[in-house]
Amino acid sequence: xxxxxxxxxxxxxxxxxxxxxxxxxxxxxxxxxxxxxxxxxxxxxxxxxxxxxxxxxxxxxxxxxxxxxxxxxxxxxxxxxxxxxxxxxxxxxxxxxxxxxxxxxxxxxxxxxxxxxxxxxxxxxxxxxxxxxxxxxxxxxxxxxxxxxxxxxxxxxxxxxxxxxxxxxxxxxxxxxxxxxxxxxxxxxxxxxxxxxxxxxxxxxxxxxxxxxxxxxxxxxxxxxxxxxxxxxxxxxxxxxxxxxxxxxxxxxxxxxxxxxxxxxxxxxxxxxxxxxxxxxxxxxxxxxxxxxxxxxxxxxxxxxxxxxxxxxxxxxxxxxxxxxxxxxxxxxxxxxxxxxxxxxxxxxxxxxxxxxxxxxxxxxxxxxxxxxxxxxxxxxxxxxxxxxxxxxxxxxxxxxxxxxxxxxxxxxxxxxxxxxxxxxxxxxxxxxxxxxxxxxxxxxxxxxxxxxxxxxxxxxxxxxxxxxxxxxxxxxxxxxxxxxxxxxxxxxxxxxxxxxxxxxxxxxxxxxxxxxxxxxxxxxxxxxxxxxxxxxxxxxxxxxxxxxxxxxxxxxxxxxxxxxxxxxxxxxxx
Amino acid sequence: xxxxxxxxxxxxxxxxxxxxxxxxxxxxxxxxxxxxxxxxxxxxxxxxxxxxxxxxxxxxxxxxxxxxxxxxxxxxxxxxxxxxxxxxxxxxxxxxxxxxxxxxxxxxxxxxxxxxxxxxxxxxxxxxxxxxxxxxxxxxxxxxxxxxxxxxxxxxxxxxxxxxxxxxxxxxxxxxxxxxxxxxxxxxxx
Numbered sequence: 001x002x003x004x005x006x007x008x009x010x011x012x013x014x015x016x017x018x019x020x021x022x023x024x025x026x027x028x029x030x031x032x033x034x035x036x037x038x039x040x041x042x043x044x045x046x047x048x049x050x051x052x053x054x055x056x057x058x059x060x061x062x063x064x065x066x067x068x069x070x071x072x073x074x075x076x077x078x079x080x081x082x083x084x085x086x087x088x089x090x091x092x093x094x095x096x097x098x099x100x101x102x103x104x105x106x107x108x109x110x111x112x113x114x115x116x117x118x119x120x121x122x123x124x125x126x127x128x129x130x131x132x133x134x135x136x137x138x139x140x141x142x143x144x145x146x147x148x149x150x151x152x153x154x155x156x157x158x159x160x161x162x163x164x165x166x167x168x169x170x171x172x173x174x175x176x177x178x179x180x181x182x183x184x185x186x187x188x189x190x191x192x193x194x195x196x197x198x199x200x201x202x203x204x205x206x207x208x209x210x211x212x213x214x215x216x217x218x219x220x221x222x223x224x225x226x227x228x229x230x231x232x233x234x235x236x237x238x239x240x241x242x243x244x245x246x247x248x249x250x251x252x253x254x255x256x257x258x259x260x261x262x263x264x265x266x267x268x269x270x271x272x273x274x275x276x277x278x279x280x281x282x283x284x285x286x287x288x289x290x291x292x293x294x295x296x297x298x299x300x301x302x303x304x305x306x307x308x309x310x311x312x313x314x315x316x317x318x319x320x321x322x323x324x325x326x327x328x329x330x331x332x333x334x335x336x337x338x339x340x341x342x343x344x345x346x347x348x349x350x351x352x353x354x355x356x357x358x359x360x361x362x363x364x365x366x367x368x369x370x371x372x373x374x375x376x377x378x379x380x381x382x383x384x385x386x387x388x389x390x391x392x393x394x395x396x397x398x399x400x401x402x403x404x405x406x407x408x409x410x411x412x413x414x415x416x417x418x419x420x421x422x423x424x425x426x427x428x429x430x431x432x433x434x435x436x437x438x439x440x441x442x443x444x445x446x447x448x449x450x451x452x453x454x455x456x457x458x459x460x461x462x463x464x465x466x467x468x469x470x471x472x473x474x475x476x477x478x479x480x481x482x483x484x485x486x487x488x489x490x491x492x493x494x495x496x497x498x499x500x501x502x503x504x505x506x507x508x509x510x511x512x513x514x515x516x517x518x519x520x521x522x523x524x525x526x527x528x529x530x531x532x533x534x535x536x537x538x539x540x541x542x543x544x545x546x547x548x549x550x551x552x553x554x555x556x557x558x559x560x561x562x563x564x565x566x567x568x569x570x571x572x573x574x575x
Numbered sequence: 576x577x578x579x580x581x582x583x584x585x586x587x588x589x590x591x592x593x594x595x596x597x598x599x600x601x602x603x604x605x606x607x608x609x610x611x612x613x614x615x616x617x618x619x620x621x622x623x624x625x626x627x628x629x630x631x632x633x634x635x636x637x638x639x640x641x642x643x644x645x646x647x648x649x650x651x652x653x654x655x656x657x658x659x660x661x662x663x664x665x666x667x668x669x670x671x672x673x674x675x676x677x678x679x680x681x682x683x684x685x686x687x688x689x690x691x692x693x694x695x696x697x698x699x700x701x702x703x704x705x706x707x708x709x710x711x712x713x714x715x716x717x718x719x720x721x722x723x724x725x726x727x728x729x730x731x732x733x734x735x736x737x738x739x740x741x742x743x744x745x746x747x748x749x750x751x752x753x754x755x756x757x758x759x760x761x762x763x764x765x
Binding site: 161164165240242309332334335339445542 | 614621641652659661662663674675677679680684690693697
């Protein structure tokens with residue numbers, strides 16, 4: 001059946017059709033929907049793991065046991081899973097194992113723009129790269145076969161524009177994969193030095209075999225056109241190149257990005273007058289061509305940063321772009337903001353008011369760094385808030401302890417905050433950690449996590465008690481506050497900063513966008529009482545603006561959380 | 576010949592349903608279709624854009640400057656922001672609702688004045704409409720998406736109204752069907 005599918009949905013379909021049995025992932029834009037969609041097929045066991053390293057090890061365990069398995073993550077998640085990745089390359093697999101990594105060139109929702117192809121090269125694991133949804137499905141299915149044929153996990157690399165674009169997919173039936181009963185094999189699966197030394201040459205031989213495979217495989221194809229120009233490209237850049245050049249160039253489209261073929265590229269180069277490599281981010285194909293001694297245009301004209309588009313490629317390669325006109329007006333930007341009713345807002349308001357130094361983390365609450373709150377001074381990676389506050393306080397001692405806090409969400413805390421907290425408990429710094437517990441993984445679009453009490457299908461599951469966990473780690477001071485209650489938050493922050501002991505504040509209220517959260521009616525402004533003092537504007541709530549010197553509430557946005565009412569000295573905001 | 580529709584607005588306004596509906600409709604009409612969406616952080620009240628492209632063979636999933644045949648905007652400033660993407664002579668369907676972005680809320684910037692007139696000055700056909708009022712008339716402020724889609728449907732002369740109705744049935748939960756049909760009809764008639 002023909003249907004429109006997101007790239008990520010097509011990967012999930014590929015998992016289903018390939019007979020995959022076990023799926024374990026951690027959400028991360030733009031990879032999340034693969035696992036969300038996979039969970040809609042009852043034939044596959046699917047779960048959200050606490051982090052990507054756990055997810056990859058779960059997938060490895062399942063493939064070891066003889067079932068086709070999968071784990072999915074965003075580019076930075078692959079860094080977290082890099083430890084198992086590099087060694088699962090040595091052990092190889094039993095049943096097929098496929099890993100999705102989704103890069104985010106353009107950083108639509110990421111903290112860096114790293115190129116995951118480096119991980120495939122460094123770990124010596126084959127990588128496939130689809131350019132649309134039909135390929136996403138087909139490559140996923142073939143990836144399992146390659147995994148079993150070459151005894152290796154296979155990485156499928158997505159990017160935002162393939163993952164989050166819908167295109168037409170023709171679906172098929174689910175197959176029953178070959179039986180792969182588990183067999184004890186210490187030499188293959190116990191990676192201690194003696195065994196690993198014997199596995200490494202097999203990895204090198206596998207790479208040579210895969211290069212030979214890449215020369216003739218169906219993933220790499222040549223589309224002949226005008227031989228004046230030859231383009232080597234892959235992924236979404238292939239689509240942009242076709243859009244710009246159509247048949248006015250020859251294209252070598254690479255679907256297998258690691259290892260890269262040699263003869264195929266040389267033969268293609270020999271057919272064309274000028275060779276151009278079009279790839280986003282790092283010059284990996286380009287450098288490969290240069291190693292082969294080929295003269296090639298690439299990053300000398302195309303940028304290393306941001307995502308590409310048809311116009312960018314046209315412009316950089318000397319093709320006319322469509323005429324367009326823009327307004328001369330200066331447009332105020334519209335950056336993302338915390339939603340109206342967001343439980344994080346009251347907390348960040350309080351931290352800003354108390355002039356705290358806030359070391360932050362990854363999630364919706366990173367928006368605490370933007371105006372008018374400007375209440376976050378550091379964000380690095382998952383879990384870094386807690387580890388960093390320990391270092392910050394060890395470096396500055398009394399100078400920082402009484403005014404510095406770490407803030408981290410519930411899901412991020414389970415992902416990699418716990419180990420940092422263990423360090424504070426063990427190596428004893430006087431640090432104040434605030435867990436923003438909104439009872440969901442918010443930024444990626446509401447995924448359950450180990451603290452929510454529900455699994456990926458929304459069924460009841462194990463629930464980790466954050467208070468008990470922190471106490472068990474040795475924190476005597478653990479308290480819970482409602483971030484809608486500004487006075488209670490202020491008291492908690494002041495007291496825990498003042499005390500000479502490490503402490504945890506759990507700021508707890510479910511995300512305002514959760515379906516089960518009941519909202520109050522929008523507030524109304526009593527325009528006679530409003531003095532236009534702008535106190536309510538300090539919250540940075542998108543539902544409040546000023547018109548003609550008076551506060552105005554947008555009743556399509558306001559959820560009646562009442563936080564602004566607590567700031568109004570004139571009782572002008574009415575329930 | 577590939578046709579391009581951009582759907583722009585503020586994260587959370589419901590543009591994903593609009594693109595889902597268009598994608599479904601155009602696929603049923605036998606076109607090659609690509610729809611590109613934005614998920615993640617930008618959805619949190621930021622400027623969002625969805626690209627819908629259809630034709631015999633569509634390659635790029637995105638629409639670039641000077642390529643959009645239609646810009647459907649859920650908010651006035653967002654229509655103005657993306658004008659550079661409109662083809663000369665292209666059409667803009669804009670909900671005249673104003674949602675202040677944070678720099679305007681904080682007083683760091685002004686919401687620009689007379690945007691509809693300024694857009695008209697750019698070789699563009701501009702349908703400005705109070706889609707929010709029509710959505711409220713249909714029964715919910717959340718139905719702005721169907722009001723705008725209704726308006727857009729007038730310009731797709733080759734696609735019968737029944738096909739739009741079928742797409743609505745396929746994409747909207749049954750409980751909201753009546754509301755959305757009403758919003759579509761109001762947008763189409765306006």
